[in-house]
Amino acid sequence: MFSRPLTPEQRRILDTLNVAAPPMDEMFAVRLERHFGELYEGLTAVYPDPKTMLGPLLEIMRQRYRERPADLKRLDLERTLAKDWFQRPEMIGYVCYTERFAGSFKGVEKKLDYLQSLGVTYLHLMPFLKPRPAPNDGGYAVMDYRSVREDLGTMDDLQSLATKLRQAGISLCCDLVLNHVAQEHEWAVKARLGDPKYQRYFYMFKDRTLPDQYERTLPEIFPDFAPGNFTWDAQAQRWVWTTFNAWQWDLNWANPEVFLEFADLILWLANKGIEVFRLDAIAFIWKRMGTNCQNQPEVHAITQALRAVARIVAPAVLFKAEAIVAPDDLIQYLGQDVHFGLVSDTAYHNSLMVQIWSSLASRDTRLMAQALRGFPSKPYTTAWNTYLRCHDDIGWAIADDDAAAVGLSGEAHRRFLSDYYSGRFPGSQARGLVFQENPRTGDRRISGSGASLAGLEQALEHGDMQGANLALERLLLGHAIVLGFGGIPLLYMGDELALLNDYRYLEEPEHAMDSRWVHRPRMDWAKAHRAQSDPHSIEGRMYHALRHLIAVRKSTPHFHASIEAEILEPKNPHVFAYVRRHPLGNLVALYNFSEQPQYYPLGQLAERGLTQPFDRISAKSIAVSGGLVRLEPFARLWLTQGEG
Structure with a gap:
């Protein structure tokens, strides 16, 4: 949907590739033409010589297309024709x-x-x-x-x-871990044994010069049990980049071979x-x-x-x-x-x-x-x-x-939430456990x-x-x-x-x-x-x-994912409200975060076209008194106009 026409250079490259290995069928050819530009642009933004990758990559793609089961190819066609299949309200x-x-x-x-x-x-x-x-x-x-x-x-x-x-x-x-593999993975085993091809799959250093420079700006993900971001491997006689744990070796995505593998x-x-x-830990791969x-x-x-x-x-x-x-x-x-x-x-x-x-x-x-x-x-x-x-x-x-925009201290509020959900705050009903407390930053997850x-x-x-x-x-x-x-x-x-x-x-x-x-x-x-x-x-x-x-x-x-929830200004600090604008009419959602009844002005609903609000959850029209909608403790309302 967002693709652009192929540039003359992209057209020339694709034609050359197709002459060398013609597409297997029309469906593959059409999709290759449709997405080749975004494929090539993605590769060009990362790799110095993406043209050398295209031959091996297209061979992988052709092989996997040949192997793709017929029922999955039918699913491919169905979802190509119904691109919003995963955005529909039926998705749970x-x-x-x-x-x-x-x-x-x-x-x-x-x-x-x-x-x-x-x-x-x-x-x-x-x-x-x-x-x-x-x-x-x-x-x-x-x-x-x-x-x-x-x-x-x-x-x-x-x-x-x-x-x-x-x-x-x-x-x-399925979880697909992109940033790292276990140190027992075949690639890591070969790298440890000195295979230069597989050493290039990872970040490996003979001394601490570069690791120390990187560490100046790197956070610690698990400071309690995996401090630092590099681990010495005695067999390889190298420092290995290990963001998460000593036995999780970070992959070098600057190497085109890693891209082809994945x-x-x-x-x-x-x-x-x-x-x-x-795509697990995707934020870390570069x-x-x-x-x-x-x-x-x-x-x-x-x-x-x-x-x-x-x-x-x-x-x-x-x-x-x-x-x-x-x-x-x-x-x-x-x-x-x-x-x-x-x-x-x-x-x-x-x-x-x-x-x-x-x-x-x-x-x-x-x-x-x-x-x-x-x-x-x-x-x-x-x-x-x-x-x-x-x-x-x-x-x-x-x-x-x-x-700060609502008059709070971010640091103090984060500390309050950690205390509240670990049960340390007076009156808290929560039973959470502190995870990975960092004395240096004060960070306490729950x-x-x-x-x-x-x-x-x-x-x-x-x-x-x-x-x-x-x-x-x-x-x-x-x-x-x-x-x-x-x-x-x-x-x-x-x-x-x-x-x-x-x-x-x-x-x-x-x-x-x-x-x-x-x-x-x-x-x-x-x-x-x-x-x-x-x-x-x-x-x-x-x-x-x-x-x-x-x-x-x-x-x-109204819950189709293509539509954004438009957050409304709180007219009552205990009530969270948003509107979802749909061709069939607006839906306004109201949520009471208090143990006490709360009220919301009908005028705010009327401005969104809801003069006779109907709650889809309870399947009842909403009673209005004095221009206010009453919300019971922890009420949740999905409101549309009338009984639609």
């Missing part, structure tokens, strides 16, 4: 660890009815490509991209699961049935002296080129950027300027998640409105991934400028399940049913925002049952030092069955209320 994501959800790939197959009952159309199975033995950063230290974890099954089992998911209308998402990997995995690639080596321009050029490769061979595939960065940096991963709409199709809206938890703690939405109102607009062909919780910790990404952070754990411990009710309302408020903000909402496993922190991780030596495992529980299938059969139980109330929200979302065209 579910995120889980395979072994903790169902034991194995075959186990997941047996739970498809459960996923379908929730309305899931997108399944992200957390890292399942073969990692090094523990410790392996939760699977993000990949030892072999072409094998899967033996405890989960075989590659054939994965392909079978992907097929059954596709037949059930569910797209499978282009082939993506297409090979796509042919196994992977439909969504979560290194530049004097910077923090994150979000460099070459990252987006590389992504554009990889996406063009996928669009030519397997256009049913989506790219999802795992970039937890500031808004002005984050928007680049969906494409801005010359990359507009040409890089990742989706990205995590980390700020929305942070602001929900911030407003739940403060009962004040002014910071939330300030931060989200200033968010740059994304390309209309892309989608945010919205979520309330995920597998990772919560880092309090509160910008000082946003805080681990914990959504339910425990919302106060359910403490309430049940004290037999406080009123507190439990409020905790469920907080959770449903948060999920309503996630479902109604626009994009692809991601439901983290167990949140639909309000599962609590699981402290058994302390009994597992490979997990005991990492508090994030407190919110990575094993699925409680007894609770799942009780939730389905008993709507009055804690888990049943959460499950059925969430299913209802999902069903309403799916029937509401």
Whole structure:
């Protein structure tokens, strides 16, 4: 959609390539012509001699196209004709660890009815490509991209699961770690043994001269257990760049061979049935002296080129950027300027998640409105991934400028949130754990399940049913925002049952030092069955209320991801409001972040065309008194005009 005509030079290069190796069929030829310009421009922005890469790259692409199964080629055609398939309100994501959800790939197959009952159309199975033995950063230290974890099954089992998911209308998402490999990976093993080809796959230094220069501007990702960014390897007699852990070796994407390796990997995995690639640690893949080596321009050029490769061979595939960065940096991963709409199709809206938890703690939405109102607009062909919780910790990404604009100190508010969600703040109901406290910066991230952070754990411990009710309302408020903000909402496993922190991780030596495992529980299938059969139980109330929200979302065209949520000025500091402008009429969403009833002026709704507001969640017209709409504690309203 955003492609430009080929330049005379690009046309000449493509014609030369086609003479050397003619396209196999018309479909491949048309897509190659369509996306060649963005492929070549991406390569040219990074590599000194991209023409030398094109021959080997096109051979990889032709080979993987020949191997692509017929049913996937049909899916390619369907999605080429319906490019907005992933932006539609019907898209609902579910995120889980395979072994903790169902034991194995075959186990997941047996739970498809459960996923379908929730309305899931997108399944992200957390890292399942073969990692090094523990410790392996939760699977993000990949030892072999072409094998899967033996405890989960075989590659054939994965392909079978992907097929059954596709037949059930569910797209499978796979983590693809781009920044690094495990030190046991074949490439690293050969580099350690002195193979110069594979040493060029990494950043390896004979002494500390360059590493020390880089370190002057590099942050520490895991200061507690992986300080610094370089590790001495005794066998190689080299310092190796290791941003995350000593056993995760950073790849050198300045080497064209690394690009070719990953282009082939993506297409090979796509042919196994992977439909969504979560591009893990993508922000880190380009290194530049004097910077923090994150979000460099070459990252987006590389992504554009990889996406063009996928669009030519397997256009049913989506790219999802795992970039937890500031808004002005984050928007680049969906494409801005010359990359507009040409890089990742989706990205995590980390700020929305942070602001929900911030407003739940403060009962004040002014910071939330300030931060989200200033968010740059994304390309209309892309989608945010919205979520309330995920597998990772919560880092309090509160910008000082946003805080100052509403009369707060950014540093003080971040400290308040860490105290509040670790239960240290007086009156806090939260049960979170501090993760990776950095004494130098004062940074304290938080681990914990959504339910425990919302106060359910403490309430049940004290037999406080009123507190439990409020905790469920907080959770449903948060999920309503996630479902109604626009994009692809991601439901983290167990949140639909309000599962609590699981402290058994302390009994597992490979997990005991990492508090994030407190919110990575094993699925409680007894609770799942009780939730389905008993709507009055804690888990049943959460499950059925969430299913209802999902069903309403799916029937509401206003939630199409091409439409932006326009944040409204807070007329009541406890109420978060936005409008979604749609050809069928506007939708205004209202959310009360307080335990007390609140009021919102009808005039603000009337200005958006809602003179007779109808709440799609409760399927009722809204009572108005004295020109004000009453919102019950933690109310969530999706308002349209009349009964439409």
